[in-house]
Structure formats: structure tokens, C-alpha cells
Amino acid sequence: MTGLSQLLKAPGASVETADDFEAINALCRERGWSDGLPVVPPTAERVERMLAYCDRPWDETVAVIPPRYGAATPLLLAANAVMAGCRPEYFPLFVLAIEAMCEEPFNLYGIQATTHLCAPLVIVNGPVARELEINSGHNAFGPGRQSNATLGRAVRLALVNIGGAIPALGDMSTFGSPAKYTYCVAENEAASPWPPLHVERGFDAGASTVTVVGAECPHNINDHESLTAEGILTTIAGTVAITGANDLFYKAEPLVIMSPEHAATVAEGGYSKADAKRFLYEHARLPLGKFSKENIERRLRIKYPERFAKAGMDAPVPMVQDADDFMIVVIGGAGKHSAFIPTFGATHAVTRALKLHDGQLAPSVEAFRRT
């Protein structure tokens, strides 16, 4: 494996500046290497400590990040992970998340450059989520845990610094979103009555995975009164049924986050996850007449002619194309809330398992450690 000092001799691989926090941050801001917040200076020493958890050549391209189509090598990714404040043991999961979001079905070009406000959400499952103490409970989408905060931030910095998602240049989002700073959670597998997301998507329970979703921010669904599965699901369906979602016009996979308490009520009512999805598919509908005249004539009737070409104003409009398109994940702590996360629409969630360079499933991040 080529040593770091050798790699840093390549033209443009490193810059020299005063050994001073403010000076280094000023340099990063000038060059656009920032999300606007101060960064941890990516010194050679810190980058090398990050790369201790990398079992592949440090100059090998692991993914190409649009819209700049910059080559993401472990070296560049490690610099971004340092800047974000990651601990070195987070590095394998960060690399995996970048690889997953650069797969074709995710449509990272669209997600980066669109006027929509989506950001890649990273959902972690399996033993490594627990090993790295990724928050899946109270405030899982919020601040407080280093792994959630810095893994998600490392993703954003890589998307900007390697991928060129610079506002008004490579990132044309009309509003942007707080989720573009950091957006990483784990599923609360221990509190879920159902098989976890990665098992549902075909992976072994013992595998550690990331699932990336081109997602909006969570929107809360309050239901403190319903005592039955049908009650909870009716409230969720009512919140999911909206006229302004991108998901309406694609084979999309919007995300329903259930708190453990809501999930328990639904499961106690005899509902599997598939049953809950079916309920949402059948009940999260709006009559055609709820849409604007232009959206009916210019989009819905044209996009779905078999369903709406001659449909009357009472015709039900489902929010997804098939029941299985809904994704359901159990996250959160105590409380009678769920959340709805619409997506970019023109994207498919991608799940990847954490594997060593030889293809074996990694039982722990320590399996990546080289020094």
C-alpha cells in the first residue's frame, strides 16, 4: 500500500498553511471546502489516523460523485471525515454510505443538482450501528451523538468537496434543507416488533448495512389518542396524503418512520409490516378534485392515462404506485409520534452491507483496522 507521504507528493494533493485553526478554516472557506461551519483541520497526521480503518489502497477510486464526477478515494474521503469530526472507527461506514449513494438507482446526480430540497439520508442497521452507538432512540434525527452528527456531516462535505454540490452551481435546490448538514440515523431494531429494514431488503440479520434514501426532512405525525392499529394507520395515512409530493409522479419509496409505541400498537393489532403498507396504500389517497386543475390536466391525466385520462373528480389518487413502495422503519424513543419523510421521487433507496475488501461481511469495524 502506498504510504501517505508518497500520496501527498502528487500535485494538488496537499496544501501548506499556517498551523493555526483560524487560518486553516479561512483557507477552507476561501476554497469552498466547507458546509459553512468550522472544520477540523485535515492534517496529514489526522488523515493517517482515519485511514487506519481502511483495508483498501488509499488512492483507489471507490466512487465517482456527481455533478463534478470527482473521484472519491479513501485519501480524499478521509480528509472529509476528519473535517467533519468523525472518529477513525466511523470511516468504514462513511465509505460504504458514499459507495451506496453513487450506485445508479439512487440517481445522485438528480439529488445533488435538483431544485427539490432532498438530501441523502443514511439509515444504519445491524451490529455496527450499536458498536458505533449511532442514535436510534430519543432525538435520533437531532443533535447529541457524535456518530450521527459527524457521519452525516462527512457525507455532506464529500458531496460538496468531491462532488461539487456547491449552492447555485452544482446544488440548485430552491430552499436546501437542514438535512443537508447531516442526516444519519440507526433503526431502533431492539424496540421494533418487525424484522429490521436490512432483513426486509434481503440481508442477514447479522450483517451491518447502510440504506441511503433521497429524502426530505421528517414531518411529525401526532397521534396520542388512537388505541388500535387501524387508528394509528389512519392518522399516518391522512398525513401521507398530500398534493405537493414529488413521490406522486414516480415509482417512489416514501418513508414512514414509526416510533416504537406506535409500531407496537400496530403490531399488536395483528399487522405485519406488509399489512401496514397495504393499509397505507389503500387509505393514503386523495380525490382527484383535491389537485389543482393544471396538475390534473398537465400531469396526472398524462402521467397515468390508464388511471386518470377520463377519471372524474372523485377518483382516488394513491400516493405510491404499489403498497410495497412504502418503506417503514422503526426509530425513536418514548412518545406517541410517527414521522413521514417524502423523497425526491426519481430515486431508489440503495442498501449495501459492510464488507471487507476481500468481500467477507465485516462483523465489526475493528476488522478494518490496519495499524
Place this chain on the structure above:
Amino acid sequence: MAELRKRGLVTAVICSGPFLKLGRAQARVFGVPDMPLIVIPHPLGGLALDDVRGRADVAIPKVIDLFKAHLP
């Protein structure tokens, strides 16, 4: 579009003003920095049909000029 240009076809990208910088950057990324970018007024979404025709009226003469420039 970049591939078509590399094959020698007459090509252009039509975009609205706010997307000009993205278009230029993408042309460089895809190895066709000389790709003509024909700018029409923003927005393109949410327009009545007459306004869409107005955008076409802006773009079409520029497209025709482009073809004329490539006449043998």
C-alpha cells in the same frame, strides 16, 4: 448530449438563466466545454402554453443560427 457532440453532431443545450452556471460546469465535466448553451427566460415550469411558445420563440432563432453556421 455530450456524446452526440463528440460524434460531430450539431448540438446545443437550452436552459434558463439560473441554470447557466450548472450547464457550463457540466459541459466542462463531460469534456465538451464549447457546448453552446441557449438561454431562455426563467422559469420553464408552471407556464401557460402561450408562455411556453414565447420561450420557444426565443430559442428557435438561436437553434437555426447554429444549424446555419454548420452548413457546408
